[in-house]
Amino acid sequence: MATTETKARAAKAAADTTAKVTASTAKSAANDVADAAFAYPQFEVPEMFRSFAEQGLTQTRDAYARMKAAAEETTDIMEESFETTRDNVREVQFKALDVAKENADATFELVRKLLTVTSVADAVQLQTAYARERFEAFVDYSKDVQTTWTKVGAEAAKPARVLFDRALSQAKAA
Numbered sequence: 001m002a003t004t005e006t007k008a009r010a011a012k013a014a015a016d017t018t019a020k021v022t023a024s025t026a027k028s029a030a031n032d033v034a035d036a037a038f039a040y041p042q043f044e045v046p047e048m049f050r051s052f053a054e055q056g057l058t059q060t061r062d063a064y065a066r067m068k069a070a071a072e073e074t075t076d077i078m079e080e081s082f083e084t085t086r087d088n089v090r091e092v093q094f095k096a097l098d099v100a101k102e103n104a105d106a107t108f109e110l111v112r113k114l115l116t117v118t119s120v121a122d123a124v125q126l127q128t129a130y131a132r133e134r135f136e137a138f139v140d141y142s143k144d145v146q147t148t149w150t151k152v153g154a155e156a157a158k159p160a161r162v163l164f165d166r167a168l169s170q171a172k173a174a
Contacts, residue, residue: 077159088152092145099141106134 110130117123 074163077163081156081159085152085156088148088155092148092152095141095144095148099137102137103134106130106137 107130110126113126114123117126
C-alpha cells in the first residue's frame, strides 16, 4: 500500500506541477499577446518626411513669435490710445462742469438783479441780456467741445493709423 500511496502522491505532485507550468505558460503567452497588441509600431520615418516636419515646426514657431510680438505691440498701442481718450474725455467733463457752474452763477445773479428791479421793462431787459449771455456762452462751449472731440478722435486714431501703416509697409516689403 505504501507504493500505491507513494505513486498517488507522485501522480498528484506531477499533476500540480503540470498545472502550474501550464498556468505560467498561459500567463506568459497572454502577456506576450498584450504587449504585442499595445506596443508602439516600430518603423523608421524617412529622412525627407522628418526634415519636412522639422521645417514646418520651425516655421510655425517663427510665425507664432511674430504674431505674439504683433499682438503685444497692438496691445501697447491700444492702451496708449485708450489712455489718451480717457484724458480727453475727462477734459470735456471738466469743461461741462465749469459751464454748469457758470450757468448756476449767472442764474443766481439774474435772480438777485430781478429782486431789485422796479419795473417790468427792467425785468424783461435783464432777462433778455441773461438769455443772450447764456446763448453766447453755450456757443463758445459748443465750439470748445467740438474742438476737443475732434482732437480726441484724431489722437485716438493716431496709434491705429501708425500700426496700419506699419503693417501695410511690411506687407509691401514681403
